[in-house]
Amino acid sequence: MTEHVVDIVVRGTMGPxxxxxxxxxxxxxxxDGTSSIRGAVxxxxxxxxxxxxxxxxxxxxxxxxxxxxx
Numbered sequence: 001m002t003e004h005v006v007d008i009v010v011r012g013t014m015g016p017x018x019x020x021x022x023x024x025x026x027x028x029x030x031x032d033g034t035s036s037i038r039g040a041v042x043x044x045x046x047x048x049x050x051x052x053x054x055x056x057x058x059x060x061x062x063x064x065x066x067x068x069x070x
Contacts, residue, residue: 003040006047007067010035011060018057034062
């Protein structure tokens with residue numbers, strides 16, 4: 001299966017410990033009160049695991065978008 005790059009937009013900013021936990025993903029503030037988490041996921045279960053983690057941490061997901069690789 002091929003990796004896909006996703007951009008997950010979440011409400012708020014990510015603290016340093018969460019950024020560290022998201023190893024392999026680039027986290028950046030968007031300037032509008034949201035943050036972007038961008039990186040490759042190997043398959044749908046990996047994406048769902050990441051989304052589940054964000055939900056468990058009560059981080060509101062605004063959107064999930066597949067994007068072209070950098």
